[in-house]
Amino acid sequence: MITAFFHKLSSPKYFYGIAGRWIPWLGGACLLLTLAGLYQGLVVAPTDYQQGESYRIIYIHVPAAWMSLFIYMVMAGAGAIGLIWRIKLAEVIAISSAPIGASFTFLALITGSLWGKPMWGAWWVWDARLTSELLLLFLYLGVIALYNAVEDKRTASRAAAILAIVGVVNIPIIHYSVEWWNTLHQGPTVTKFDAPSIDIRMLIPLLIMAVAFKLYYVTVLLMRARCEVLERERNSKWAQALVTGK
Amino acid sequence: MSLSEFLDMGGYAFYVWTSYGIALVLLLGNLLLPIFHRRRLLAQMSRRQRRARAGAPGAHGTPRQNES
Numbered sequence: 001m002i003t004a005f006f007h008k009l010s011s012p013k014y015f016y017g018i019a020g021r022w023i024p025w026l027g028g029a030c031l032l033l034t035l036a037g038l039y040q041g042l043v044v045a046p047t048d049y050q051q052g053e054s055y056r057i058i059y060i061h062v063p064a065a066w067m068s069l070f071i072y073m074v075m076a077g078a079g080a081i082g083l084i085w086r087i088k089l090a091e092v093i094a095i096s097s098a099p100i101g102a103s104f105t106f107l108a109l110i111t112g113s114l115w116g117k118p119m120w121g122a123w124w125v126w127d128a129r130l131t132s133e134l135l136l137l138f139l140y141l142g143v144i145a146l147y148n149a150v151e152d153k154r155t156a157s158r159a160a161a162i163l164a165i166v167g168v169v170n171i172p173i174i175h176y177s178v179e180w181w182n183t184l185h186q187g188p189t190v191t192k193f194d195a196p197s198i199d200i201r202m203l204i205p206l207l208i209m210a211v212a213f214k215l216y217y218v219t220v221l222l223m224r225a226r227c228e229v230l231e232r233e234r235n236s237k238w239a240q241a242l243v244t245g246k
Numbered sequence: 247m248s249l250s251e252f253l254d255m256g257g258y259a260f261y262v263w264t265s266y267g268i269a270l271v272l273l274l275g276n277l278l279l280p281i282f283h284r285r286r287l288l289a290q291m292s293r294r295q296r297r298a299r300a301g302a303p304g305a306h307g308t309p310r311q312n313e314s
Contacts, residue, residue: 027277043252053256057265064269103272111265118261216273223280230287243292 010089012229013238019222026222030215037212041205048202057115059205063213065108068136069171071101071217075143076168079161088232089225091157094164095147096224100217102140109133120184128177129185132170139167153232 008014041059048055075097082090112130113123124130143160150156178187189198198206233239255262 047256052258054258054261056255056262060265060269100276103276107269107272110268114261114265118258220276220280223277223284227280227283227287230284234287234291239291240295243288243295 010087012088012233015089016226016229019226023219023222026215026219030212030219033208033212033215037205037208040208045202045205046199051119054115054118057111059209061108061111061115062206063210064104064111065133066210067213067217068101068105068108068133069174070214071097071104072136072140072167072171075101076164079157079164082157083161091154091161092225092228092232093221094161095157096221096228098140098143098147100220100224102137102144104213105133105137105140109137125184127183127185128181129174129183132174132177135170136174139163139170
């Protein structure tokens with residue numbers, strides 16, 4: 001049954017319809033969570049005893065950094081599925097993820113910079129964590145540029161997918177960089193195996209924002225994927241019927 | 247806590263609010279882009295359809311070009 005559902009979902013026409021119905025709900029849930037997370041993070045969460053109020057950048061910075069890695073894995077995974085099984089929708093998911101992932105990577109870098117300046121006294125240092133995250137941004141931009149450089153969308157998808165898959169090697173480097181090298185960037189506070197070394201009132205808004213960012217990604221991904229599907233299928237009967245019916 | 251105290255962010259107002267501001271602009275932009283893109287695509291398709299109909303009177307259906 002699940003297989004049947006995915007098979008049906010992978011039909012462009014069906015996907016276009018169902019994604020259009022899901023988008024308002026996902027977007028609405030994302031908005032509510034974001035407002036709750038911002039209130040909890042900016043108003044309710046206590047001041048950090050070391051960093052004062054500056055630490056509140058964490059509620060953008062950390063969820064954005066998590067998303068930058070998560071979206072890359074989705075992009076490379078969908079790209080691999082598209083390469084192996086030639087599923088059009090997987091290609092669409094992969095390439096629609098790239099600009100969103102690049103945005104989150106940029107956001108993680110810029111907020112990190114804005115946090116680093118008052119805390120470390122420098123906007124930027126060539127530290128392992130920062131450098132590998134910058135490389136991630138270049139990988140995203142490379143995937144987007146490669147996709148746009150090839151005229152035929154299916155060939156372009158294959159080329160972009162290969163680059164994305166090769167770039168996966170960077171993901172564990174980013175994740176473990178704070179443990180493998182002596183970095184200025186602080187170590188993990190949430191994903192440690194023992195109890196996270198963060199106040200619960202600070203942790204809750206962080207987790208709310210992480211879920212909100214994930215919902216945001218899914219919402220915008222579906223919006224972008226609908227455009228991409230429409231563009232690829234614009235001469236098909238169902239797409240033409242969309243216009244005629246208007 | 248007063249509003250001005252809140253906005254001051256313990257002296258880190260510039261860093262904190264610039265971070266949140268950039269996040270807002272970036273996320274809002276990413277949300278609006280596909281909305282405009284889809285509108286543009288549909289408008290383009292409807293223009294082509296009208297032109298095809300005007301150019302080939304009597305021919306119904308839409309040209310299905312090379313298999314995508």
